[in-house]
Amino acid sequence: MADRLDPTLSRRGVLTGGAATAVVAATPAAAAPLPPRPAKATPMMPVRFTVNGESRSLTLDPRTTLLDALREHLHLTGTKKGCDHGQCGACTVLVHGVRINSCLSLAVMHEGDAITTIEGLGTPDKLHPMQAAFVKHDGYQCGYCTPGQICSAVAVLDEIKRGVPSHVQADVAGRPQASNMEMRERMSGNICRCGAYSNIAEAMAEVAGGAAKEDRA
Amino acid sequence: MKFDTPAGANPIDRMAVVGRAHDRIDGPLKTTGRAPYAYEHHREAPNAAYGQVVGAAVAKGMVRSMDLDAARAAPGVLAIVTAADLGKLGFGQFGKGKFNTVKLLGGPAVDHYHQALAIVVAETFEQARAAANLVRIDYTRSQGRFDLDEALKTAPLTGGSSDEGSAAPGMDRVGDFEAAFAAAPVTLDARYTTPDHSHAMMEPFASIASWTGDALTLWTSNQMIAWGHGDLAKTLGMPKDKISFQSAYVGGGFGGKLFLRTDAVMAALGAKAAGRPVKVALPRPLIANNTTHRPATRQRIRIGATKDGTITAIAHESGSGDQPNGSPETAVNQTKLLYAGANRLTAMRLAVLDLPEGNAMRAPGEAPGMMALEVAMDEMAEKLGMDPVAFRVKNDTQVDPEKPTRRFSQRQLVRCLTEGADRFGWTRRNPKPAAVRDGRWLVGMGVASAFRNHINMASGARVRLDGRGVVTVETDMTDIGTGSYTIIAQTAAEMMGVPVDAVVVRLGNSAYPVSAGSGGQFGAANATAGVYAACVKLRDQVAQRLGYNSADVAFAGGKVTSGNRSADLAQAAAAGELVAQDKIEFGDLEKQWQLSTFGAHFVEVGVDAYTGATRLRRMLAVCAAGRIINPKSARSQVIGAMTMGVGSALMEELAVDPRFGLFVNHDLATYEVPVHADIPHQDVVFLDEADDKANPMKAKGVGELGLCGVGAAVANAIYNATGVRIRDYPITLDKHLEKLPAVA
Numbered sequence: 001m002a003d004r005l006d007p008t009l010s011r012r013g014v015l016t017g018g019a020a021t022a023v024v025a026a027t028p029a030a031a032a033p034l035p036p037r038p039a040k041a042t043p044m045m046p047v048r049f050t051v052n053g054e055s056r057s058l059t060l061d062p063r064t065t066l067l068d069a070l071r072e073h074l075h076l077t078g079t080k081k082g083c084d085h086g087q088c089g090a091c092t093v094l095v096h097g098v099r100i101n102s103c104l105s106l107a108v109m110h111e112g113d114a115i116t117t118i119e120g121l122g123t124p125d126k127l128h129p130m131q132a133a134f135v136k137h138d139g140y141q142c143g144y145c146t147p148g149q150i151c152s153a154v155a156v157l158d159e160i161k162r163g164v165p166s167h168v169q170a171d172v173a174g175r176p177q178a179s180n181m182e183m184r185e186r187m188s189g190n191i192c193r194c195g196a197y198s199n200i201a202e203a204m205a206e207v208a209g210g211a212a213k214e215d216r217a
Numbered sequence: 218m219k220f221d222t223p224a225g226a227n228p229i230d231r232m233a234v235v236g237r238a239h240d241r242i243d244g245p246l247k248t249t250g251r252a253p254y255a256y257e258h259h260r261e262a263p264n265a266a267y268g269q270v271v272g273a274a275v276a277k278g279m280v281r282s283m284d285l286d287a288a289r290a291a292p293g294v295l296a297i298v299t300a301a302d303l304g305k306l307g308f309g310q311f312g313k314g315k316f317n318t319v320k321l322l323g324g325p326a327v328d329h330y331h332q333a334l335a336i337v338v339a340e341t342f343e344q345a346r347a348a349a350n351l352v353r354i355d356y357t358r359s360q361g362r363f364d365l366d367e368a369l370k371t372a373p374l375t376g377g378s379s380d381e382g383s384a385a386p387g388m389d390r391v392g393d394f395e396a397a398f399a400a401a402p403v404t405l406d407a408r409y410t411t412p413d414h415s416h417a418m419m420e421p422f423a424s425i426a427s428w429t430g431d432a433l434t435l436w437t438s439n440q441m442i443a444w445g446h447g448d449l450a451k452t453l454g455m456p457k458d459k460i461s462f463q464s465a466y467v468g469g470g471f472g473g474k475l476f477l478r479t480d481a482v483m484a485a486l487g488a489k490a491a492g493r494p495v496k497v498a499l500p501r502p503l504i505a506n507n508t509t510h511r512p513a514t515r516q517r518i519r520i521g522a523t524k525d526g527t528i529t530a531i532a533h534e535s536g537s538g539d540q541p542n543g544s545p546e547t548a549v550n551q552t553k554l555l556y557a558g559a560n561r562l563t564a565m566r567l568a569v570l571d572l573p574e575g576n577a578m579r580a581p582g583e584a585p586g587m588m589a590l591e592v593a594m595d596e597m598a599e600k601l602g603m604d605p606v607a608f609r610v611k612n613d614t615q616v617d618p619e620k621p622t623r624r625f626s627q628r629q630l631v632r633c634l635t636e637g638a639d640r641f642g643w644t645r646r647n648p649k650p651a652a653v654r655d656g657r658w659l660v661g662m663g664v665a666s667a668f669r670n671h672i673n674m675a676s677g678a679r680v681r682l683d684g685r686g687v688v689t690v691e692t693d694m695t696d697i698g699t700g701s702y703t704i705i706a707q708t709a710a711e712m713m714g715v716p717v718d719a720v721v722v723r724l725g726n727s728a729y730p731v732s733a734g735s736g737g738q739f740g741a742a743n744a745t746a747g748v749y750a751a752c753v754k755l756r757d758q759v760a761q762r763l764g765y766n767s768a769d770v771a772f773a774g775g776k777v778t779s780g781n782r783s784a785d786l787a788q789a790a791a792a793g794e795l796v797a798q799d800k801i802e803f804g805d806l807e808k809q810w811q812l813s814t815f816g817a818h819f820v821e822v823g824v825d826a827y828t829g830a831t832r833l834r835r836m837l838a839v840c841a842a843g844r845i846i847n848p849k850s851a852r853s854q855v856i857g858a859m860t861m862g863v864g865s866a867l868m869e870e871l872a873v874d875p876r877f878g879l880f881v882n883h884d885l886a887t888y889e890v891p892v893h894a895d896i897p898h899q900d901v902v903f904l905d906e907a908d909d910k911a912n913p914m915k916a917k918g919v920g921e922l923g924l925c926g927v928g929a930a931v932a933n934a935i936y937n938a939t940g941v942r943i944r945d946y947p948i949t950l951d952k953h954l955e956k957l958p959a960v961a
Contacts, residue, residue: 061341122249127245135244142420150248184894189892191890193419201898
């Protein structure tokens with residue numbers, strides 16, 4: 001009983017502590033050295049959706065994320081894999097116009113969906129206004145988070161227009177405004193380690209039709 | 218081209234293209250998702266299989282046995298490679314790269330947590346990932362050294378260099394520090410700690426390897442092509458000329474991708490074993506422990522001054538840890554040069570730890586060193602009753618304080634501080650801490666100097682001129698978000714008298730001349746100087762081809778003019794492409810002169826009087842760093858560095874688990890970096906400069922200058938807001954909440 005209440009003991013400490021040698025699995029740490037189950041081939045599943053207006057049919061391992069379906073099967077590598085865990089936003093795409101982290105979504109869940117990726121927003125010769133604003137305001141550096149930032153930025157302005165509330169609004173029952181703080185709050189799921197945030201805010205403000213108004217903390 | 222005397226007037230001085238804000242020429246590709254990064258070469262490496270790296274689950278010990286049967290039998294598995302397989306794969310000479318402290322493939326000995334022990338290659342990513350989870354490894358775990366404070370008690374004095382322009386001996390003395398400190402009427406003796414930091418670049422370490430016979434092509438994400446190329450050859454024990462090493466786009470590096478890493482090695486091994494191209498990206502949760510990090514520091518700073526604020530004694534000591542045969546974090550480097558003072562001491566201790574390899578991260582040395590020094594300067598100013606800007610101005614020096622005969626080539630620190638103070642409204646700062654309220658916010662302002670050395674690096678380039686007048690530059694320089702593509706195009710455009718869109722820039726390929734590479738804020742100035750040198754040769758060839766006297770030829774508007782003769786540039790290549798190659802090399806100007814960059818950071822924060830949470834309200838950097846080649850991309854370098862500085866001040870910390878010897882917060886959810894909501898509008902000012910002692914571009918660098926001092930400026934602003942001095946980074950709210958002024 002006393003052992004069970006010992007605050008210094010952790011689950012992992014119980015598993016591996018106390019002995020000079022310890023047995024743990026490579027990845028991830030397992031509870032006990034059980035023999036692994038033999039893996040069976042995964043049945044494939046068909047899925048059909050549109051990507052950037054084009055109908056696509058794929059037969060996929062059901063573990064395939066929407067992100068990997070786009071990148072590895074459709075070779076649309078503009079959508080980036082930064083973390084594969086929904087932590088960075090680099091994989092942001094639009095599904096029926098709403099942004100999602102495509103790494104947190106299995107491809108087979110998207111039967112019949114209309115998906116828009118960065119490649120569908122614009123081309124080098126014909127940039128989407130948000131893409132052009134990112135170039136003009138230098139809203140990127142290494143460029144790896146950039147497609148996700150741009151997809152998010154396009155969706156954020158639409159969310160504000162549709163009145164989707166956020167917690168930084170003074171009045172959540174009122175209409176959100178495309179203010180600097182409002183946009184920064186909504187963009188915070190898209191990490192940019194190069195630190196282009198100040199410039200991205202200016203790019204978005206230009207597209208939103210306002211100045212990057214400063215709201216004080 | 219040997220640069221051994223100060224630059225005279227040259228074609229760059231015209232500044233028709235150089236020195237002007239220019240949109241990035243790679244912008245349309247990057248913003249539309251068309252720029253191909255390391256893992257994105259379906260066309261060049263079709264039919265690539267997928268490799269998943271298995272990392273060690275203990276920090277120190279031995280692999281007792283590996284059970285690969287279940288993994289081998291898993292669907293889609295093509296090959297598994299461990300250290301035991303190297304000989305039979307033909308890599309009997311497998312070793313360690315020159316720039317790596319620790320082997321990139323472990324086993325049977327394990328050197329650190331998540332060190333690569335195996336790669337599992339399968340037809341699909343999902344299969345490789347699932348099979349990697351079936352690898353069973355039994356370890357004999359041994360006692361590791363993970364406690365920096367404990368290990369520093371017996372750590373020896375150790376000199377070192379970051380390989381990036383920051384270096385110091387184990388101990389350095391000028392005058393008699395102890396006596397001067399003892400005699401000083403006003404003194405400070407304070408200790409500061411900075412934690413381990415992770416680069417956390419957005420693009421994971423990733424490589425695709427493809428073998429054709431005994432030749433290897435590698436698409437990877439690397440800042441330094443020549444270093445990576447050489448170290449891959451050395452690691453695999455094969456000739457360099459059998460490897461093509463390519464990195465055209467790099468999704469951030471910050472020093473983490475200066476070196477060859479395990480993704481490249483394991484992709485090469487996996488591809489050899491599978492007989493197919495193999496692509497490998499390190500899973501995000503593996504990166505913090507598998508790759509390098511900025512080591513934590515324990516610093517002590519002592520400053521003694523006369524009552525009028527003249528520093529008479531200054532000492533900076535730092536301790537850090539690394540793997541055996543590693544290097545110290547050179548956190549004392551800037552203190553050798555930044556402020557005057559007749560009696561000086563710097564010292565570094567290096568402890569041996571079994572945490573993952575410590576190595577360079579953006580502004581290695583100065584970033585954590587300035588986080589301590591510039592807080593100490595703030596504390597000292599308060600003790601003296603002086604304004605922190607005035608105290609710094611008073612202790613400016615125009616010569617190397619350790620060698621007073623050696624002058625700074627340019628040093629506008631004072632102007633950065635005073636002009637910044639004017640622009641920021643510094644006079645509105647209340648010197649009494651915790652005296653300004655704005656509703657629920659305790660408001661404060663902070664300042665810090667910025668300082669980083671410029672270093673010279675040899676850098677080569679090849680320049681081609683074709684019959685359409687298109688100028689193509691080839692160099693192994695990389696663009697890691699720094700704007701290399703654009704500034705190289707601007708340089709060639711200026712030299713050849715053509716618009717930027719008549720220049721094609723090809724980077725990041727071991728087939729091109731070796732450049733400075735991207736690191737230590739040495740890339741922009743040196744790489745463009747290398748392009749300058751190649752263009753000088755091309756200009757001579759053009760003049761010769763046109764029959765002009767090359768001494769008086771002018772290149773402008775797509776035309777070449779000599780006296781009253783003039784021709785289209787393209788005409789020079791009408792009979793065939795002209796190709797010129799050269800490199801910039803340096804004499805000893807940097808020994809005669811101290812080449813450094815300077816700046817001042819100003820920050821205003823609000824600290825929530827109720828919760829202790831800190832919010833940035835305003836940020837300004839004023840920088841003096843030689844000629845700014847592209848003010849637009851240079852400004853972005855600085856605001857990005859300022860953002861990273863906010864992270865180091867407020868949130869970034871790799872948390873060490875001292876029992877198991879790993880960084881526990883090894884992903885992007887738990888290693889917190891600044892997000893949009895954390896960063897206000899940022900202002901950057903570049904002072905007009907051109908440093909003729911640096912290179913023909915008269916340019917230096919800004920990418921690390923922008924980081925140096927920011928953390929301290931934030932810390933000083935928090936102190937000004939709260940009256941609570943926290944010397945233990947990051948300044949999270951738990952560290953000062955209980956000491957905040959009573960809420961009325």
